[in-house]
Amino acid sequence: MTDKILVERKDGVTTLRLNDPKAMNAMTADMAGALRDLLISESKTARSIVLAGSERAFSAGANLNAAMPDDTTGFDVGETLEKEYNPLMLTIRDLEVPVISAVRGAAAGVGASIALACDIIVAGKSAYFLEAFARIGLIPDGGATWLLTKAVGRVRAMEMMLLAEKIPAEQALDWGLITRVTDDGAVEATALDIAARLAQGPSQSYSLIRKAAWSAADSDFAGALSTERKLQKEAGETRDFAEGLAAFKEKRAPRFQS
Structure with missing residues (x-):
């Protein structure tokens, strides 16, 4: 070091x-x-x-x-x-x-x-x-x-x-x-x-956004769509999404903790 x-x-x-x-x-x-x-x-x-x-x-x-x-x-x-x-x-x-x-x-x-x-x-x-x-x-x-x-x-x-x-x-x-x-x-x-x-934001979502964006820079449009589909499945299985959706339905600010 x-x-x-x-x-x-x-x-x-x-x-x-x-x-x-x-x-x-x-x-x-x-x-x-x-x-x-x-x-x-x-x-x-x-x-x-x-x-x-x-x-x-x-x-x-x-x-x-x-x-x-x-x-x-x-x-x-x-x-x-x-x-x-x-x-x-x-x-x-x-x-x-x-x-x-x-x-x-x-x-x-x-x-x-x-x-x-x-x-x-x-x-x-x-x-x-x-x-x-x-x-x-x-x-x-x-x-x-x-x-x-x-x-x-x-x-x-x-x-x-x-x-x-x-x-x-x-x-x-x-x-x-x-x-x-x-x-x-x-x-x-x-x-x-x-x-x-x-x-304070959805850290799991941010991680997947970074992955999708870097991948898109090297992909054609169809490839970007395919990557988004794959990563959206992962995002939908996270605690971030569960909390974000609950907050949306309850009309409150989300409390992301993951």
Whole structure:
């Protein structure tokens, strides 16, 4: 485990905070592995999770000073992706609880991928998203090619990846890359308010919604209909549905506890 990720828990919400501000929360393999382990362990008790960084940066991407040897001859740059970052991204996808990212400052490289893989992305007005890989002769990773293309379309995704220019928060919102923009000082409060709301909701339903949405992104229409049919059967067998239906019939607010 690393001391570069802080854990904060309150009322069913866990905040996992990247905590290496001197390096702008640049990710190392150890941090990626620790974040994955924490996501898995916290999702067993938390009802929602917030991923946050520091004031200057959510994450500036991979820490190249730590990751790259002086001589890269014969060095497999993709190996760290296979061993650390790809498992982390798949863990975010497969979590049983909703995940909200609170982005202040830079979200670059794999840091942007982590932020953008979340279910709800709250960014401050001075935040920006950057795919800087082309500047050093690499390609976007952390699932960025998929995430960007799905979110903003091929053409805008190509512009982000080829030109490697900062995309300010307001532009990211306009493009559909993120969900909310707030004043910088309100980013985490907004994310925590959303997380608290989700923590009171139907957790089993949320888990199945996440599964259905990620599946739909890779499916044709008929496939999405088939997945919805399968998961709706599962949803109909949960305590969440029993309580939701009872509350509807009794004209009261539901009290989800699962």
